Amino acid sequence: MGTVAIVDYGVGNLKSVANALSYLGCSSCITADPAELERADAIILPGVGAFPDAADRLRSGGLDQHVLAQGQKKPVLGICLGMQLLLEQGREVRPCPGLGVIRGTVDRIPTQSKLPHIGWNSLRFFHHSPLFRGLDEGAYVYFVHSFSAQDTDPAQVIAVTDYGSAVTAAVSSGNFYGTQFHPEKSGEVGLTILRNFAGLNC
Template sequence: MSNSFTAIVDYGVGNLKSVTNAMTYLGMKTCITSDAKELERADAIILPGVGAFPDAMERLRTPGLDRVLAVQAEKKPILGICLGMQLLFDEGEEVRACKGLGLVHGRVKRLETDCKLPHIGWNSLRFQNGSPLFRGLEDGKYVYFVHSYCGVAADEGDVIARTEYGPSVVAAVSHGTVFGCQFHPEKSGETGLQILKNFGELNQ
């Protein structure tokens, strides 16, 4: 029996249960943890998140989890979800300017749209640049979003999916072994489950 598992980072701002339930449904072992040694042992890491960018970064920095994630990002797949994706970027402007993890180059800015904010609901994806995260999925699949801010990548080559909410919005990014989804795959039905399955298989 395989001892491989995915660590779900517990830093007080993520919806851990829904992510854990989705991974369990897929038959994938998980461990909710804030322990650096567990993150080092894990085969992959998921960084969920809800709330404001500066508060979340403070919760990562205080126990040194930001440094742990930076080291582990060079060794294994990491998936940021919603705010977790935004934290992957160099800097965010929500509430105040705040440095992020710097694992994907670019900034997180308020959505510039005439549509209602926050953006809550189902939107379709347009894939680009090819990514194993979306293996088996076709353009036009719908996923669930809840956000008022979005990542703006410095390199369009790091953008693996976009959606439209007025203007085009970055929906997913990838840089090396680091991946991010602005949407919630754990709340996006069969499409989201396929994305989580693909992520879980990256290191197998």
């Protein structure tokens, strides 16, 4: 495994991700330095909070453009809010543009079930993905969210879960990957996903 850069833009669950990578024996750095992003073998974009605040912080200093540029040549994984930022637009609080890597919008989960959605749910795999190598259909992962990717391109959706309605659980396009769930909090299944991701470019 090479080095994974964890993007620090002020809204991420950084330490948990770094700790999970360390457990796997993978070198990582928490950084907002474009030079570190350039040197890394892969990049993780974490996120906790509201879409517009996160998007504004990511754009501060041009980090959004650096992430997009690096994603042309190495794997990038968005986790939770980080995945949502990969989409074209968020509608939480106010309409706000995302990175536009994945088609669709981010809006409140269309469900009668209690929000936020907190807990373990099983995955249904839509398309083959190297992220899920070694995992069985129905593997359980941990979610914490009230908003989800909607109006997506089915070709970019690699896994879904059910929470009163079908919810996009993971996406991919080129070198960009996203998980709505938290692999760093998802036990052995999550560690397998992070191991698979860290090995994509190594």
